[in-house]
Amino acid sequence: MHTIQIKDKTFGVSVPEADILAQVGRVADEINSDYAGQKPIFLVVLNGAYVFAADLLRRITLDAELRFIRVSSYQGTATTGQVNQVLGLDCSIEGRHVIVVEDIVDSGITMRHLLDTLQAKHPASLAVCTLLVKPENLRVQLDIPYWCMKVPAAFIVGYGLDYDQMGRNLRDIYALVES
Ligand code: IMP
Ligand code: MG
Numbered sequence: 001m002h003t004i005q006i007k008d009k010t011f012g013v014s015v016p017e018a019d020i021l022a023q024v025g026r027v028a029d030e031i032n033s034d035y036a037g038q039k040p041i042f043l044v045v046l047n048g049a050y051v052f053a054a055d056l057l058r059r060i061t062l063d064a065e066l067r068f069i070r071v072s073s074y075q076g077t078a079t080t081g082q083v084n085q086v087l088g089l090d091c092s093i094e095g096r097h098v099i100v101v102e103d104i105v106d107s108g109i110t111m112r113h114l115l116d117t118l119q120a121k122h123p124a125s126l127a128v129c130t131l132l133v134k135p136e137n138l139r140v141q142l143d144i145p146y147w148c149m150k151v152p153a154a155f156i157v158g159y160g161l162d163y164d165q166m167g168r169n170l171r172d173i174y175a176l177v178e179s
Helices: 016-036 051-058 109-119
Strands: 003-006 009-015 041-048 065-075 082-087 097-105 127-133 144-151 173-176
Touching: 016 127, 041 051, 041 144, 051 097, 065 109, 082 109, 097 109, 097 173, 109 127
Parallel strands: 041 065, 041 097, 097 127, 127 144
Antiparallel strands: 003 009, 009 173, 065 082
């Protein structure tokens, strides 16, 4: 297998670029058809979703609005542990059809929290569109209407996803090879 080295870890190709783009096209077609006649607002979760969003949105033929948000996680001082904050949402989503564009849903905890935060702002509808899902790791109840690929639990880099900020520029998706 063709492998690459990033820092201390070895990765092998998991999904080649052509397969990724085929799935991105499929999902874009589904959204174009499901939202026909609507003007959805796409909320792209930085940083990881930037490559996916660039390819997906150029295949969207709807009158679409595109915005970028971040989910910051920091250690709270209380015993509750990790707290996630949604940053950068500088417009109203009330009454709008919202599609969240994410790189990967792993445990689903980040997405669950993001959806709860956005739902409180009374959108007309709220849907998840993710490049990848790791079904084995999903720990919360989550409806994911739009996903490109399901992958095994191994750590992923490439096509926007990083290992310690490296690997985002890789055209294919790579998975960690256990040594
Ligand atoms: P979750 O809350 O466990 O679903 O994970 C949320 C975030 O962790 C994702 O949005 C990614 O930014 C990051 N993440 C999860 N798995 C991977 C991976 O395999 N590679 C790179 N980032 C990941
Ligand atoms: Mg992410």
